Amino acid sequence: MTAAPFRFELLASDGAARRGRFTAAHGTVETPAFMPVGTAGTVKAMLPEQVAETGAEIVLANTYHLMLRPGAERVARLGGLHKFMHWPRPILTDSGGYQVMSLSALRRIDEQGVAFQSHIDGSRWTLSPESSIEIQRLLGADISMAFDECTPHPAEADVAAASMRLSMRWAERSKAAFVEQPGHALFGIVQGSVYPDLRAESAARLLGIGFDGYAVGGLAVGEGQEAMFAVLDRTVKLLPSDRPRYLMGVGKPADIVGAVVRGIDMFDCVLPTRSGRTGQAFTRRGPVNIRNARHIDDPRPLDDSCPCSACRQYSRAYLHHLWRAKEMLGQILLTWHNLHYYQALMAGLRAAIAAGDVGAFAVAFAAEQDQGDIEPLGART
Amino acid sequence: MTAAPFRFELLASDGAARRGRFTAAHGTVETPAFMPVGTAGTVKAMLPEQVAETGAEIVLANTYHLMLRPGAERVARLGGLHKFMHWPRPILTDSGGYQVMSLSALRRIDEQGVAFQSHIDGSRWTLSPESSIEIQRLLGADISMAFDECTPHPAEADVAAASMRLSMRWAERSKAAFVEQPGHALFGIVQGSVYPDLRAESAARLLGIGFDGYAVGGLAVGEGQEAMFAVLDRTVKLLPSDRPRYLMGVGKPADIVGAVVRGIDMFDCVLPTRSGRTGQAFTRRGPVNIRNARHIDDPRPLDDSCPCSACRQYSRAYLHHLWRAKEMLGQILLTWHNLHYYQALMAGLRAAIAAGDVGAFAVAFAAEQDQGDIEPLGART
Secondary structure (H helix, E strand, O other), X not given: OOOXXXXXXXXXXXXXXXXXXXXXXXXXXXXXXXXXXXXXXXXXXXOHHHHHHOOOOOEEEOHHHHHHOOOHHHHHHOOOHHHHHOOOOOEEEOOOHHHHXXXXXXXXXXOOOEEEEOOOOOOEEEEOHHHHHHHXXXXXXXXXXXXXXXXXXXXXXXXXXXXXXXHHHHHHHHHHHOOOOOOOEEEEEEOOOOOHHHHHHHHHHHHHHOOOEEEEOOOOOOOOHHHHHHHHHHHHHHOOOOOOEXXXXXOOHHHHHHHHHOOOOEEEOOHHHHXXXXXXXXXXXXXXXXXXXXXXXXXXXXXXXXXXXXXXXXXXXXXXHHHHXXXXXXXXXXXXXXXXXXXXXXXXXXXXXXXXXXXXXXXXXXXXXXXXXOOOOOOOO | OOOOOOEEEEEEEEOOEEEEEEEEOOEEEEEOEEEEEOOOOOOOOOOHHHHHHOOXXXXXXXXXXXXXXXXXXXXXHXXXXXXXXXXXXXEEEOOXXXXXXXXXXXXXXXOOOEEEXXXXXXXXXXXXXXXXXXXXXXXXXXXXXXXXXXXXXXXXXXXXXHHHHHHHHXXXXXXXXXXXXXXXXXXXXXXOOOOHHHHHHHXXXXXXXXXXXXXXOOOOOOOOXXXXXXXXXXXXXXXXXXXXXXXXXXXXXXXXXXXXXXXXXXXXXXXXXXXXXXXXXXXXXXXXXXXXXXXXXXXXXXXXXXXXXXXXXXXXXXXXXXXXXXOHHHHHHHHHHHHHHHHHXXXXXXXXXXXXXXHHHHHHHHHHHHHOOOOOOOOOX
């Protein structure tokens, strides 16, 4: 643990794209960065050493899940989330707002906060800016997120405006509730749906409050890539260049490349881990469904350029076999590979920005993805 | 791969207990040895590197499962089981006889072999001494097992005799079908249920045929520890001292200690892996059920003397949390711990035999197990 303040350095720019680095209480993170999701205090199917081995320097954990089980005060008594889950590097926690909306039952929102029932056992809970920030402090997050309402999509302009303004009042209360500690940061979240004026109003409000970093929220909720990029094109330039920018819940590899080109520094998404558990691998040449019978006799690796264990040590035939036999190792290896893929993508983007050719990187990335998977082997003999 | 013949060295004895070493095509195995079970070409929930890290030098794979899926010829085309599952050390394959009886439907046994339906898809298959040995050759097993009928328990003496004699005729055919290759071994299996005269007849028949090692089969099928030890007391001394002795499907830690004291060199059992997936940990002080609520606030490791990752890096509270949250990491860590426990037990037995005090080891082992788990912490504050 360093006692230094949270800080972000901008190392290089290429158009809007940024190569940076932030230092938090538990370590340094090179940006653009992808944060694997460790919902309940574990990146599903992975040992933390395996997560680190992929190159990940920070993980995300969910306030909503951890407050319900095992409970934030319990985690605090046990020494905090880093110790609990054996992840000594930085952790970002979300505020719980998004999961309350997407997972829990019988939600009731008012100015104070949200009352809801647990999706696990129906027990009754409340969450407010103050309690969300307190829970994130108990967990020991390096980066806490302001408590907000993730505006659903689609939303009429007046609904989106009311929702955004509530989130901005909550952002102010989140900031007031946040206890400053060296190396610990609080990020605000821009809302406003697809409406440029609302996004601008939200950004201005957050800048007025003042945060250590700025997230763009309320995207990747069904609006589509084009609409998402349009929001980024107008919103990112409103954010200060000396703070990290985080696009929440994004996304597919192509979403990440497009958002990095537009100036985003941080991402999180369940896609690499969730897909790994359902048989989908991400590769340079696009997604591969390992459940497909075309792999049954294929001695080749998933991706011959990937240095991960799944690609160096196993054939597609074996991975396919694990899938058919419902063996846990299939989920482990595909999750591990996917996390490798995402981290390699981020490393490639970082190198391209530093070299000043992120545009060419994005073009080559898209061309390689469009190739599709390698040809199937000839019919078996 | 060595081109040397399969060989067994007896390094030390302590009463009936033996400290030995065998060398097979893919490496050397210190005995007494425990073989983790990799049914379908994977030790469930484990990477092969993790299995090796526990100290395991050999794993068992199941002919029955692999012949049905992915198929022995497919595995052979892909370079054999060692390459397929990325386990470069010795592999023992069972003959499939036991699983045909316990898992498949519509079995029909005759002199030729067994016809059965797959438990996976109902497809129709046959297995004979010749085809079982051929499948094990295609898989590339270092140690193949003679095809036998595992006599059910209980069995009347005449049923047990007929079953044993069929297995002995099949043992002869297995030996005839086995293709000699340097470093590859074929083991015979003593049957005869709980009847001393049948066990003696079986052992004599096998010795007459001549095998590279001798297994005791048809135990751990419900007869109880006392009856099992009684069979071992009478049977092991009938087996040649210059060949490894393998007690199939055993067992609990106390079963293994008792069988080692009686002269057994090799074991396999699904218990450490299966228990790991259902929340039971093996410790010096007996089994621990991590699902029990007593662990919810317990910052202590499962077993403070265990050097495994689960014990060094995580609290009981975290392992309990993983269980409640149905997180795969809970199964991974408990499986890994249990395999560590079993390998540490075998290492302890090997050292005790070499030191000539396996009797004291067995007494101390039982006393420590009888202590039961550490006291729960006081009620939480």
